[in-house]
Amino acid sequence: MPLSMAKKRICPKCRSTDVSPDLSAESYGKGSMFNAYKCNKCGYRGEFFPEVDA
Ligand SMILES: [Zn+2]
16 A cells, blocks of 8 residues: 555644645745745644645
């Protein structure tokens, strides 16, 4: 059974899947541009966005 199934990141706050990588200058400054995500629905930004099976 393949383990590389499509995963979706969800917003921990509103559970929306409308999440995109946060490439803002703030994230660059923190050195976490590869880990930061932003919720396009509620605007929550952070590094902890759980992945769920699509
Ligand atoms: Zn959200």
